[in-house]
Amino acid sequence: MTSPDRVSRQPAAAPPSPAADVDQPIDADGLYALRATLAAHASRHGAPAEQVHHLVIVASELAINAIRHGGGAGRLRMWHDETLFYCQVTDQGPGMTDPSVGTTPPDPTNPDGGRGIWIVRNLTSDLRIGPGPDGRGTTVTAAIPRKGSVDGH
Amino acid sequence: MTEAVVPGMVDAGDHACLTFTDTEERFDLVAAFVRDGLRAGLKVVCWTDGAGADAMLAQLSTRTVRTGPAVYRGQLTVAPFDRSFGDRGASAMVEALGHEVESARREGFPGVRVTADMGWATGPHAAAEELITFEAKVATLFNDGRLCLICQYDRDRFDAVTLAFAANAHPKTVAAQVYHEHPLLRICRQYSPPGIRVAGQLDYRHRSVLAQALAESRRLDRHMHLNLTGLDYIDGACAGLVVATAARLPASRRMTVTCRPAVATVLTLSGADAAPRLRVLPAHDQP
Numbered sequence: 001m002t003s004p005d006r007v008s009r010q011p012a013a014a015p016p017s018p019a020a021d022v023d024q025p026i027d028a029d030g031l032y033a034l035r036a037t038l039a040a041h042a043s044r045h046g047a048p049a050e051q052v053h054h055l056v057i058v059a060s061e062l063a064i065n066a067i068r069h070g071g072g073a074g075r076l077r078m079w080h081d082e083t084l085f086y087c088q089v090t091d092q093g094p095g096m097t098d099p100s101v102g103t104t105p106p107d108p109t110n111p112d113g114g115r116g117i118w119i120v121r122n123l124t125s126d127l128r129i130g131p132g133p134d135g136r137g138t139t140v141t142a143a144i145p146r147k148g149s150v151d152g153h
Numbered sequence: 154m155t156e157a158v159v160p161g162m163v164d165a166g167d168h169a170c171l172t173f174t175d176t177e178e179r180f181d182l183v184a185a186f187v188r189d190g191l192r193a194g195l196k197v198v199c200w201t202d203g204a205g206a207d208a209m210l211a212q213l214s215t216r217t218v219r220t221g222p223a224v225y226r227g228q229l230t231v232a233p234f235d236r237s238f239g240d241r242g243a244s245a246m247v248e249a250l251g252h253e254v255e256s257a258r259r260e261g262f263p264g265v266r267v268t269a270d271m272g273w274a275t276g277p278h279a280a281a282e283e284l285i286t287f288e289a290k291v292a293t294l295f296n297d298g299r300l301c302l303i304c305q306y307d308r309d310r311f312d313a314v315t316l317a318f319a320a321n322a323h324p325k326t327v328a329a330q331v332y333h334e335h336p337l338l339r340i341c342r343q344y345s346p347p348g349i350r351v352a353g354q355l356d357y358r359h360r361s362v363l364a365q366a367l368a369e370s371r372r373l374d375r376h377m378h379l380n381l382t383g384l385d386y387i388d389g390a391c392a393g394l395v396v397a398t399a400a401r402l403p404a405s406r407r408m409t410v411t412c413r414p415a416v417a418t419v420l421t422l423s424g425a426d427a428a429p430r431l432r433v434l435p436a437h438d439q440p
Contacts, residue, residue, distance in 0.1 A: 028358060031356060032337055032354060035354070035386060049414070050414065053414065053415035053418060054418070056386065056415070057386075057415065057418065057419060060356070060386070060388060061388065061389055064356060064357060064388055064390075068357065105424065105427070106393065106423060106424050107424070108396050108397060108400040108423075108424030108425075108427040108428045109397055109400040109401055109428075110393070110397055111364075111393060111394045111397035111398070112393070113357075113389070113390050113393065114393075115389035115390070115392070115393045115422070115423050115424075116388075116389045116390075118389075118422065119389045119419060119422040119423070122422050123418075123422075
């Protein structure tokens with residue numbers, strides 16, 4: 001397992017995202033439904049099981065991060081292009097100040113948290129962490145490669 | 154009044170009922186019943202429904218019951234139950250049980266454990282009244298304290314009225330100890346091999362109940378078995394707790410996790426490979 005090399009604090013709106021597949025608020029009670037929705041969308045776009053798992057794992061960790069450390073709620077958007085699934089989570093929390101968060105492997109003997117962003121980094125080809133749209137909170141945008149995808153819409 | 158008990162608490166003279174919807178739970182409870190009976194030197198008889206004998210033997214082996222030697226020395230019998238029982242009525246099953254008690258005595262066993270899939274009573278000719286007659290008549294067989302019987306009822310195959318009667322007819326009902334019960338998450342104890350079983354979706358919101366179940370397994374079981382076969386999702390917070398529990402085991406102990414690929418991915422990224430006493434097995438290797 002290698003730690004991803006790209007760590008940026010640039011504004012996260014990089015990929016154009018006109019038509020989101022999923023755009024919904026995040027809260028703790030909605031996590032089951034969120035996972036089911038993301039899995040259904042990814043499957044509908046021809047993603048094989050492994051990619052669906054990766055998308056669900058990434059989106060869940062980001063959503064949970066927003067709920068636990070980003071003010072208790074947020075918004076999740078998911079869209080795709082020919083090569084990538086994108087998952088973007090915005091929250092109104094204090095903001096992620098450490099751009100190197102999750103770049104070192106977790107200590108296996110530590111039972112307490114701190115694994116979320118490491119997990120996300122290992123399942124994504126690009127991860128951008130930046131401030132929210134109005135300068136407050138955090139926006140995290142993750143890209144998951146669509147290898148083996150059978151359709152391109 | 155029916156007393157709820159865990160598998161280790163059924164003993165000679167007991168007549169217990171096991172109602173199940175989850176086959177993992179059913180096979181686990183049956184495996185523990187068989188294993189404990191064999192260990193105690195009792196004769197053990199497993200009556201399966203239809204052609205389920207081979208499947209039952211495979212399930213018992215998977216769950217670390219050493220069936221081969223026990224069958225060879227005549228201590229364990231796993232056989233399909235005669236479907237025509239439904240026609241011949243409840244008295245035939247009572248007779249068959251009486252015969253097992255008698256032959257176990259002749260063969261020098263101190264007692265006999267029987268577990269029967271009561272599915273025969275759902276056949277086209279079987280009437281629920283037959284079942285009710287059976288459960289009432291069988292009571293006399295327990296008088297000399299040599300028989301221990303667990304009747305298995307599939308909740309999906311019996312109507313609510315019959316199930317309610319069955320539950321009342323048995324002095325005891327066998328069930329797993331449950332730590333958390335919800336349509337989206339179930340955490341319970343597993344008995345053979347010993348550990349815990351988790352099904353559904355598991356995230357940080359239920360981390361404390363997972364911690365409680367893991368702590369109990371760590372206390373009771375030399376080698377911990379986590380059956381996550383039915384788990385669809387685990388988050389990093391809970392996976393990290395599983396990995397840390399294994400990583401902190403002393404060198405003589407082990408944790409074995411059985412899970413599907415999505416869960417294995419999160420466990421690996423949470424440091425599973427760096428925990429030498431943790432083994433992660435793919436669920437499809439198990440029947």
